[in-house]
Amino acid sequence: MSTATQRRSRRATPAPTPRTRSPLVPLTIAAIVIGAVAVGVLLISSGLLDQRTSRDLIQPDVARPADLVDGRTVGAADAPITIELWEDFQCPACGVFTRSMEPRLIEEYVVPGHVRLVYRDMAFLGQESIDAAVAARAAEQLLGAGGFWRFHDLLFHNQDGENEGGFDRSVLADMAVSLGIDRTAFLAALDDPDLIAAVKAETREGQQAGVSSTPTLDIDGQTVAGMPPWEDLSRYLDGLLAAGGSAG
DSSP states (O other): OOOOOHOOOOOOOOOOOOOOOOOTTTHHHHHHHHHHHHHHHHHHHHTTGGGGGGSOOOOOOOOGGGGGEEEEESSSSSSSSSEEEOOOOHHHHHHHHIIIIIHIIIIIIIISSSSEEEEOOOOSSHHHHHHHHHHHHHHHHHHHHHHHHHHHHHHHHHHSSSSSHHHHHHHHHHHHHHHHHHHHHHHHHHHHHHHHHHHHHHHHHHHHTTOOOSEEEETTEEEEEEEEEEEEEEHHHHHHHHTTTTOO
């Protein structure tokens, strides 16, 4: 199980080794700068620059049946087991869970009607966590049904460090545009006080309930912190189903 502190990664850049400068260096640098400016002018004039985002985005294709999606929930309302999944969009372990285990959970338990999966915000790693959580809620507002999960998938498949600009507002806006959302409307939604308050309130709710790390799975009231091996999770779910779907 990883805590927020243990999951933080630091990037250290070694100091460059001093070397004798060649008299050609200033001329080379000047030539590069001039060339870069010329290319930039050409891109702007041709409109190519406006068509690019700040970085290439992975566009995941997650099988999540539309008839089972309801807001931040996926699965039948009368499923015998409910899993509340507490996650932070910046959490690396949450990303691994989403990319590796969640598709199997959906295929083997949600689609057959055994499990109802509910996403819960635990945005505690920093401002980019809050912004990302607000962004996913905004996508639901602006795209309608399924919007949250589409943005959820984009976020977890495009993680890039913690509080290092991976989920700054410009990147989040690029993600929104890639889903067909108007950039101006999306940026306005990021400042929606109601959405921000909802993310912070749910995070406090999780903390008050004892959630201290992510991912945390609340399976019908039983807490499973961290990312259990798939075999252990499936065995536990199968046991619940055999007992009638109650963890208590």
